[in-house]
Amino acid sequence: MRRRAGAFAAVAVLAGAAPQPAVAGSAHARHTIPPPVAVGQARIAGILRDGSVVHARGLRWHAGHLPAGDRLLSFAVAYEWLACSPSGGRCRPGGGTTATPFAASHYTVAHADTGRRLELVETATEVVETDAATFSFRVVRASRHVLAGAVAAAYPRGRPPATAFMNGLPPKSTGSTSERFTVSPPHFNIADGRPRLRYRIDGHAWRDVPRRKVVATGPLGRGSHGIVVRASNSAGRTTRRFAWRVVPLPAPVACQGTCWAPPHLDSTGHPMRWDWQIGRVAPLQRIGARAVDLYDIDGFLTTRAEVRALHTTWQASTLPHPRAACYLDLAWEDYRPDGTPSPNGFPAAALGRVYFGFPQERWVDMRRVAAVMQVFDARIAMCARKGFDAVEIDDIDSFNPPGTTGFQLTRGDVQNLLARIDNRIHRSGMTALWKNSGLLAWWGRQYTDGAVVEECYQFDECFAAQLAGSRQYGFTCTGPCSAVGSVTGVVYGWLEGTASPPSTSSMATSEKRSDVPDEVFSDSRLAMLRRNSVT
Numbered sequence: 001m002r003r004r005a006g007a008f009a010a011v012a013v014l015a016g017a018a019p020q021p022a023v024a025g026s027a028h029a030r031h032t033i034p035p036p037v038a039v040g041q042a043r044i045a046g047i048l049r050d051g052s053v054v055h056a057r058g059l060r061w062h063a064g065h066l067p068a069g070d071r072l073l074s075f076a077v078a079y080e081w082l083a084c085s086p087s088g089g090r091c092r093p094g095g096g097t098t099a100t101p102f103a104a105s106h107y108t109v110a111h112a113d114t115g116r117r118l119e120l121v122e123t124a125t126e127v128v129e130t131d132a133a134t135f136s137f138r139v140v141r142a143s144r145h146v147l148a149g150a151v152a153a154a155y156p157r158g159r160p161p162a163t164a165f166m167n168g169l170p171p172k173s174t175g176s177t178s179e180r181f182t183v184s185p186p187h188f189n190i191a192d193g194r195p196r197l198r199y200r201i202d203g204h205a206w207r208d209v210p211r212r213k214v215v216a217t218g219p220l221g222r223g224s225h226g227i228v229v230r231a232s233n234s235a236g237r238t239t240r241r242f243a244w245r246v247v248p249l250p251a252p253v254a255c256q257g258t259c260w261a262p263p264h265l266d267s268t269g270h271p272m273r274w275d276w277q278i279g280r281v282a283p284l285q286r287i288g289a290r291a292v293d294l295y296d297i298d299g300f301l302t303t304r305a306e307v308r309a310l311h312t313t314w315q316a317s318t319l320p321h322p323r324a325a326c327y328l329d330l331a332w333e334d335y336r337p338d339g340t341p342s343p344n345g346f347p348a349a350a351l352g353r354v355y356f357g358f359p360q361e362r363w364v365d366m367r368r369v370a371a372v373m374q375v376f377d378a379r380i381a382m383c384a385r386k387g388f389d390a391v392e393i394d395d396i397d398s399f400n401p402p403g404t405t406g407f408q409l410t411r412g413d414v415q416n417l418l419a420r421i422d423n424r425i426h427r428s429g430m431t432a433l434w435k436n437s438g439l440l441a442w443w444g445r446q447y448t449d450g451a452v453v454e455e456c457y458q459f460d461e462c463f464a465a466q467l468a469g470s471r472q473y474g475f476t477c478t479g480p481c482s483a484v485g486s487v488t489g490v491v492y493g494w495l496e497g498t499a500s501p502p503s504t505s506s507m508a509t510s511e512k513r514s515d516v517p518d519e520v521f522s523d524s525r526l527a528m529l530r531r532n533s534v535t
Helices: 304-312 369-386 411-427 438-444
Strands: 007-017 037-045 053-062 071-084 106-108 117-131 136-147 180-183 196-201 214-216 223-233 236-246 274-277 294-298 323-329 351-355 358-364 390-394 431-435 450-452 475-477 493-495
Touching: 037 117, 037 136, 053 071, 053 117, 180 223, 304 323, 304 369, 323 369, 369 411, 390 411, 411 431, 411 438
Parallel strands: 274 294, 294 323, 323 390, 390 431, 431 450
Antiparallel strands: 007 136, 037 053, 053 106, 071 117, 117 136, 180 214, 196 223, 223 236, 351 358, 475 493
């Protein structure tokens, strides 16, 4: 049944946990958690007309009073704008919907919304830790709905059409040598004719904006650049401009202090054994034949005392004691203590689409370098305080394909941020590791000390036999390379450009062993590489 005009409330409660920790099924997880509290009455403020900006007004949200022992991990309010039929039914996403729901408290009425009634849905979400011992948490949501009392009016006749950039822009100064811009659908009155959208880069020839409303600059040299977008019809024309500058990426910074990097081969001449334990509240020690030399473990959940114990008392495979890598995700996770969108954390405008398959994660706009670095400066400092030897950065492949995130990121946008993150890790005295994205391998060797390649056999993305001797992804397979789908096996390789396998100190590899439970590896096929020491 369709909602009538006015306000409507809804509440949802979900049990959850961080990536693969204990299931939230304890007595702590089952107790009642009050939903977010809305104060006031939701309303839509502004002129309901194509091209006008309307605002969500009237509501203030705060978390409910939590039971003793519970901890609020994050709190966020998302806004959804729908365009409904005049009767209030058959709603669809508004024509001006952006990729950033937490920043959508205002909305530009689209031409496609003309003659339809806007509906605003405000949803507050609180993520509450209910059991610290197992890091069980619950996601509690509450929603308010309001339907506009009138339909959206047409764009004024005789007014020149208008358009705008949407879903973010590159920084004014960037090391990225290519950009992609998203252009909003034009605002216009149909009596003046459908507008023509054209653009030009750096004063070159005018071109029609593609139907998908995404403009790619192509390769850019260092220096000043600009884009102009023009909308025109019989009523006239308007233009939108943006200028920025391409500068050199920051120079790679060597690891400061006494830094440890995983060797290519251990002291027995075999690939170093290691264990990826993402999602465990406390790391699990492998002993005897299962002992390993490196643990890749959660940066937030692992304590300083646990890292110290790993370094001083745990059994290793060939080292005196194991080493530890601090796992951090470059995607936003709502169950992290810095997950509340804020000026001091991830800004609301930097949080894009949901990461497919992980509903509590969202892609981050990596072009917002200052804001993201503020978050990662604090996270990297946390890893250093806990005594980690390395930092692994996950989810760096947000440019492939560009539309994944909602921000149309380019490879250069990612490199512009990663160069700074990797340098910050090195300045903090730790080894820098990147996760996946073989497309960045050849470039990444300048800044990073290694890579974790996940499920590379399953998806033919790294060192399977068919890549032997090839230049794909900047690596050369040195053999023996396991066939695709192999459950166990050792992966060898070195970076393109060397005449022979590197020395023991120039690269690390790893093996997936059948004696390690899949609860740790999550059916992944992993490889770790160190960058080529030959410049």
